[in-house]
Amino acid sequence: MVLAYPSQRVAYPYFVVALFLFILQVIVGIWLASSYAFTMPQGLVDILPFSTTRAIHTNLLVLWLLLGFMGSTYFMVPEETERDLFSPTLAYVQLALLVGTGVAALTGFVFGWTKGRPLLEIPHPLDYLVVGGALIFLLNIGMTMLRARRWTVTQGSLLGGLVFLAVMYLFNLPFYANLSIDWYYWWWVIHLWVEGAWELVAAALTAWILMKITGVPRETVEKWLYVELGLFLFTGIAGTGHHYYWLGAPKYWLWVGGFFSALEPVPIILMLVDAWHYIQNRRGQLNGRLVFTFATGMAILHLVGAGFWGFAHTLPPINYYTHGSQVTVAHGHIAFFGAYVLLNLMFFYYAMPKLKGLASYDERRGTLAFWWLSLAMLGMTLAFSVAGVLQTYVERVMGLGYMTAQAQMRFWFTILAVLGLTLLAGVVLTVVDLLTLRPAPPAKASA
Amino acid sequence: MSAKAAKWIFYLGTLISLVLFLGLTVDTHRQIKTLTHTDKLSEQVVAGKRVWQKYNCNDCHTILGFGSYYAPDMTKVYWRRGSEGIKAVVRTPERFTTWRKMPHLGLTDLELQDLVAFLQWVSEIDTQDWPPQDQKLRAAAGRAVALGVSPGATLFQEKGCFACHRLYGTGGMLGPELTHVGSRRTYETIERILTDPRSVNPQATMPTPPLSHEERDELGRFLAGMK
Numbered sequence: 247m248v249l250a251y252p253s254q255r256v257a258y259p260y261f262v263v264a265l266f267l268f269i270l271q272v273i274v275g276i277w278l279a280s281s282y283a284f285t286m287p288q289g290l291v292d293i294l295p296f297s298t299t300r301a302i303h304t305n306l307l308v309l310w311l312l313l314g315f316m317g318s319t320y321f322m323v324p325e326e327t328e329r330d331l332f333s334p335t336l337a338y339v340q341l342a343l344l345v346g347t348g349v350a351a352l353t354g355f356v357f358g359w360t361k362g363r364p365l366l367e368i369p370h371p372l373d374y375l376v377v378g379g380a381l382i383f384l385l386n387i388g389m390t391m392l393r394a395r396r397w398t399v400t401q402g403s404l405l406g407g408l409v410f411l412a413v414m415y416l417f418n419l420p421f422y423a424n425l426s427i428d429w430y431y432w433w434w435v436i437h438l439w440v441e442g443a444w445e446l447v448a449a450a451l452t453a454w455i456l457m458k459i460t461g462v463p464r465e466t467v468e469k470w471l472y473v474e475l476g477l478f479l480f481t482g483i484a485g486t487g488h489h490y491y492w493l494g495a496p497k498y499w500l501w502v503g504g505f506f507s508a509l510e511p512v513p514i515i516l517m518l519v520d521a522w523h524y525i526q527n528r529r530g531q532l533n534g535r536l537v538f539t540f541a542t543g544m545a546i547l548h549l550v551g552a553g554f555w556g557f558a559h560t561l562p563p564i565n566y567y568t569h570g571s572q573v574t575v576a577h578g579h580i581a582f583f584g585a586y587v588l589l590n591l592m593f594f595y596y597a598m599p600k601l602k603g604l605a606s607y608d609e610r611r612g613t614l615a616f617w618w619l620s621l622a623m624l625g626m627t628l629a630f631s632v633a634g635v636l637q638t639y640v641e642r643v644m645g646l647g648y649m650t651a652q653a654q655m656r657f658w659f660t661i662l663a664v665l666g667l668t669l670l671a672g673v674v675l676t677v678v679d680l681l682t683l684r685p686a687p688p689a690k691a692s693a
Numbered sequence: 694m695s696a697k698a699a700k701w702i703f704y705l706g707t708l709i710s711l712v713l714f715l716g717l718t719v720d721t722h723r724q725i726k727t728l729t730h731t732d733k734l735s736e737q738v739v740a741g742k743r744v745w746q747k748y749n750c751n752d753c754h755t756i757l758g759f760g761s762y763y764a765p766d767m768t769k770v771y772w773r774r775g776s777e778g779i780k781a782v783v784r785t786p787e788r789f790t791t792w793r794k795m796p797h798l799g800l801t802d803l804e805l806q807d808l809v810a811f812l813q814w815v816s817e818i819d820t821q822d823w824p825p826q827d828q829k830l831r832a833a834a835g836r837a838v839a840l841g842v843s844p845g846a847t848l849f850q851e852k853g854c855f856a857c858h859r860l861y862g863t864g865g866m867l868g869p870e871l872t873h874v875g876s877r878r879t880y881e882t883i884e885r886i887l888t889d890p891r892s893v894n895p896q897a898t899m900p901t902p903p904l905s906h907e908e909r910d911e912l913g914r915f916l917a918g919m920k
């Protein structure tokens with residue numbers, strides 16, 4: 247038997263649902279790109295406007311990434327605490343509750359039921375159900391750890407990140423009368439998630455996987471984990487200021503936000519160096535390379551998307567011209583993909599074979615899927631970026647007006663739609679592969 | 694590096710950043726009152742914000758540069774369109790939008806009134822001169838508002854003249870700026886241009902606009918008055 251603890255099995259339905267939602271999210275993305283590239287008839291726009299489909303695209307993204315994190319946590323915690331989950335039943339209840347809420351929210355969007363705040367559209371009272379689901383999750387994980395009393399830094403970082411994540415969501419609940427204050431706290435959710443809480447979760451899950459697959463001693467990994475977490479929080483918390491330049495807040499945010507966020511790539515570089523170092527110094531015999539491929543690819547594209555594309559527009563003199571343009575979208579896509587989509591897929595490729603009782607599996611399709619996805623996403627990022635630079639120049643520097651700039655950018659959205667179709671094929675390949683993993687073919691004589 | 698040093702980096706790094714961030718948050722709350730004119734944040738403005746959220750305008754349009762990037766930023770739309778202009782677009786988007794469509798959202802007149810109050814309040818937030826493309830309107834902000842209410846100006850918007858011409862720096866680049874057209878063209882010439890652009894300049898590339906006799910007269914008087 248390959249599973250160390252039977253309760254790890256609850257991760258499986260989380261992964262399956264997440265993968266299914268991933269496909270849907272990308273299909274809707276292609277619809278969005280087409281709405282940019284082509285003229286949709288007025289009658290259709292009246293029934294299913296871009297705003298609705300965009301809310302669906304982004305909520306699906308956040309929902310499946312979070313379900314993936316939760317499944318991964320349920321898989322990791324028993325092994326890390328060396329005891330079964332507090333309550334597998336509660337884990338299934340939580341999944342049903344969150345998926346039910348998600349379906350209700352997405353259906354509601356289509357009928358105009360929305361809070362009307364980008365990325366956080368889920369209306370009252372559904373967002374209280376989200377909080378309920380999060381509480382069940384934290385209770386289940388927390389109780390497991392508490393009962394086991396086998397504390398590790400990796401565990402602490404994971405739990406800390408998850409609590410941080412849940413607490414920040416609370417800032418989404420009130421109605422803010424002042425638009426500037428509204429956006430001020432909107433970023434407490436969005437920025438402090440992706441550049442704070444989620445980074446802690448990512449660092450913990452990555453450290454754990456690397457320990458497992460490289461056999462590098464825990465003391466080394468956890469020491470550097472402390473440094474990474476410290477640098478993430480040092481740069482990330484005050485770095486929130488890079489969203490406060492133009493929203494009606496005092497001028498000092500230009501300095502504080504610019505300074506701290508410019509340092510945000512440092513912990514990401516450290517993560518890449520660490521991962522590289524551990525993989526080079528791995529011990530013992532390995533079963534397969536694919537998880538390494540994903541781990542390395544993630545570390546590199548995390549740096550490219552969050553580090554390079556983030557740094558490119560984080561300094562105020564540049565952000566003045568790029569703020570709220572397609573440059574932002576380019577960064578949003580490659581950062582989410584490099585950091586969190588690949589993180590989830592890496593974990594799935596580590597855990598899925600074990601959940602299916604396979605000691606080793608055929609990696610050929612998975613390897614193809616990794617390259618396919620990554621290259622398609624890099625292509626999309628370049629298309630968004632070219633559009634973004636055109637927009638910045640035509641609309642903002644030359645001052646020729648929004649639609650004049652969009653006319654110049656149309657070609658690149660057509661390219662984007664095609665690249666999106668390519669990406670979709672890669673996503674389908676990944677999902678099919680993960681759901682139908684096969685034992686590795688018998689080794690060739692030379693191997 | 695020792696494990697102890699690593700822990701210190703974690704605790705100190707987090708604490709310094711957190712204290713700085715929370716401290717500045719308190720100060721921001723203090724200063725934001727002036728920066729956003731909270732004295733003008735009336736109940737009507739708040740009602741307008743609820744309308745803005747109810748119809749999810751923000752998942753097509755950015756505001757303060759945040760939201761979706763599918764449609765023009767709304768931070769200074771009050772400068773560009775004025776209250777009547779905004780209402781006209783939301784009531785009948787098909788008359789103002791070009792190859793990218795905005796839906797009929799069916800706002801009531803009361804909702805429109807609140808929405809405009811909200812967008813006017815937003816246009817006065819001190820955004821450190823963002824967005825760059827609207828800064829040239831700052832001086833003309835008052836006049837653009839006046840533009841929205843005159844029948845000639847409304848025709849100018851409705852008939853798509855903005856697609857090629859600019860007034861006070863806003864609009865398309867295919868044709869000349871018309872802000873001071875009244876000082877180089879008489880009412881009669883303008884009317885002839887609007888009847889058939891090639892009657893004045895045989896090389897003209899401007900398409901003959903689809904106007905009734907009354908509309909031509911209204912537009913002609915409006916433009917002749919732009920001195």
Ligand code: HEM
Nearest residue numbers: 440488507510552556557559560569570574578581582585
């Ligand atoms: C994995 C980590 C990250 C993710 C997933 C991420 C994602 C995003 C997303 C989705 C947005 C757009 C939000 C919106 O307005 O709708 C955004 C904005 C932004 N990000 Fe990141 N980001 C990450 C890390 C970083 C880092 C490390 C930096 C800086 C070095 C950075 C700099 C920025 C800036 C400056 C903006 C604002 C763009 C604007 O003014 O419109 N990001 N990010």
Ligand code: HEM
Nearest residue numbers: 275276278279574575578579582583662663666761762763
């Ligand atoms: C792994 C795949 C994907 C991820 C992680 C992702 C992520 C995101 C995010 C974070 C946003 C919000 C953007 C922001 O606020 O900056 C967004 C919006 C969008 N996405 Fe995706 N997306 C994916 C796939 C796709 C695909 C395949 C397409 C189309 C080819 C696409 C097209 C769009 C468009 C057009 C928007 C709207 C931008 C706007 O607000 O105007 N996405 N996506």
Ligand SMILES: [Fe+2]
Nearest residue numbers: 437441486488
């Ligand atoms: Fe950020």
